[in-house]
Amino acid sequence: MKPPWQEVSGSRHAEPARAVTPSTTLTDTELDALRAQVEQARGILADAVAKLSGSFSTMEVETKVQKDMMQELLASLSRDGDGSDPQQQPSEPGQTKINIREFTIETGAFLTQFTDLLASVSQQSIRTVYRIDDMVEQLDAVFSLINSINGIADETFILAVNASIEAARTKDVSTQSGHSFSVIASNIRELSKKTRRFNDQIGTQIGKARTTVNEVREIIAAMASRDLNVALSGKERIELMMKDLAGFQQFMTENVDRASVATSRIAESTSQAVTAMQFEDILNQLLVSIRHRAERIAGQGGEQPTTASPFGRASLNGPVQQHNMTPGKVELF
Amino acid sequence: MPQPIGKTPARDQGASNHVRTSSLGSCLTIHVEGRFDFNCHQQFRRAYEVPGTTYTEYVVDLRGTEYIDSAALGMLLVLRESAGSATVRITNSRPAVRKILQIANFNTLFSID
Numbered sequence: 001m002k003p004p005w006q007e008v009s010g011s012r013h014a015e016p017a018r019a020v021t022p023s024t025t026l027t028d029t030e031l032d033a034l035r036a037q038v039e040q041a042r043g044i045l046a047d048a049v050a051k052l053s054g055s056f057s058t059m060e061v062e063t064k065v066q067k068d069m070m071q072e073l074l075a076s077l078s079r080d081g082d083g084s085d086p087q088q089q090p091s092e093p094g095q096t097k098i099n100i101r102e103f104t105i106e107t108g109a110f111l112t113q114f115t116d117l118l119a120s121v122s123q124q125s126i127r128t129v130y131r132i133d134d135m136v137e138q139l140d141a142v143f144s145l146i147n148s149i150n151g152i153a154d155e156t157f158i159l160a161v162n163a164s165i166e167a168a169r170t171k172d173v174s175t176q177s178g179h180s181f182s183v184i185a186s187n188i189r190e191l192s193k194k195t196r197r198f199n200d201q202i203g204t205q206i207g208k209a210r211t212t213v214n215e216v217r218e219i220i221a222a223m224a225s226r227d228l229n230v231a232l233s234g235k236e237r238i239e240l241m242m243k244d245l246a247g248f249q250q251f252m253t254e255n256v257d258r259a260s261v262a263t264s265r266i267a268e269s270t271s272q273a274v275t276a277m278q279f280e281d282i283l284n285q286l287l288v289s290i291r292h293r294a295e296r297i298a299g300q301g302g303e304q305p306t307t308a309s310p311f312g313r314a315s316l317n318g319p320v321q322q323h324n325m326t327p328g329k330v331e332l333f
Numbered sequence: 334m335p336q337p338i339g340k341t342p343a344r345d346q347g348a349s350n351h352v353r354t355s356s357l358g359s360c361l362t363i364h365v366e367g368r369f370d371f372n373c374h375q376q377f378r379r380a381y382e383v384p385g386t387t388y389t390e391y392v393v394d395l396r397g398t399e400y401i402d403s404a405a406l407g408m409l410l411v412l413r414e415s416a417g418s419a420t421v422r423i424t425n426s427r428p429a430v431r432k433i434l435q436i437a438n439f440n441t442l443f444s445i446d
Binding site for chain 1: 370371374375378401402404407408410411432433
């Protein structure tokens with residue numbers, strides 16, 4: 001869409017000669033045209049200024065909102081960020097403040113606990129395994145004792161056999177005593193056999209116990225023998241990530257800080273621009289003055305305006321006394 | 334993955350690891366070659382549990398150690414425990430092994446050099 005001031009320049013081109021050439025008098029038609037153009041200029045000016053004012057006001061309000069948000073974000077980022085109290089209570093549930101530092105500290109403590117636990121479990125497992133090794137050694141000692149008892153049983157058996165042979169020989173001399181001796185020898189042989197049987201049973205039971213103990217050792221071995229490269233390099237990676245996160249918080253804080261400063265500057269500039277909008281008043285008064293001057297020229301027929309002017313001396317110099325508007329400048333437009 | 338789960342560790346000792354000792358005065362040095370894992374737990378224990386002998390310093394030399402698992406950490410902790418007031422040093426560990434010892438916070442329990 002074409003802005004209104006371009007239309008103005010078009011209509012000015014339509015009658016350039018009369019506008020430039022100073023004539024002694026102004027015709028009514030020319031005066032009307034001039035009045036209309038001055039009014040049009042004032043209209044355009046008022047319209048543009050109203051829109052600009054609106055824009056600037058919105059900008060001012062929105063900048064303030066933005067600034068508040070930045071400050072809130074900055075406050076939440078730098079909270080507990082000075083490292084004065086790392087043991088501070090963690091955020092309550094439901095509190096949505098960003099606190100990467102707190103999170104980093106908690107995760108670090110958790111990871112240390114995890115590694116300590118891993119080492120502690122390994123230590124207990126090895127301690128248990130050493131005790132199991134001792135137990136296996138003791139069971140082996142029982143095994144060798146059983147073998148000794150077996151040796152005694154074997155010797156007893158041989159003794160019984162020898163006694164039987166001796167009894168058979170004695171039988172020829174004295175039947176009664178030979179028979180008794182033979183019975184005793186047979187009893188001793190039975191006893192040695194029984195001893196051997198019991199020993200074998202004890203050996204089997206101890207063998208079973210040994211198998212069970214070995215199974216327990218295997219279970220503990222599996223618990224104790226963990227590959228640490230995965231677990232510990234994971235810990236290392238998490239620690240690196242935590243460091244990055246802490247760096248990220250620093251980066252965020254710095255940039256939000258800078259953005260906050262920029263927002264403040266924007267707010268300042270906007271406020272200056274709003275002040276500069278006073279140029280409307282000055283221009284408006286200038287335009288009114290132009291119209292009055294034209295009307296005067298039309299009425300007095302080329303006479304130079306003097307003190308006789310109905311507008312007085314002040315109007316000669318124009319109605320606007322103000323030449324600059326601190327802090328704004330008219331030259332802006 | 335060097336996971337000895339399912340194996341019978343006590344049965345295949347010495348195949349891939351070797352523990353030997355050397356002593357100088359009241360200092361005992363334990364050298365672990367190859368893999369320092371569960372399989373050498375008996376060898377490792379026998380290295381320092383010598384009846385009738387006490388040492389004031391134990392040095393675990395890991396120059397020849399290629400790998401350690403959590404069982405090795407446990408063995409070192411048990412050694413430290415049974416050493417009592419005697420000092421335990423871990424020396425000559427390779428970078429990969431040293432990293433594991435550091436991450437496990439062993440530098441706070443042993444002097445590692």
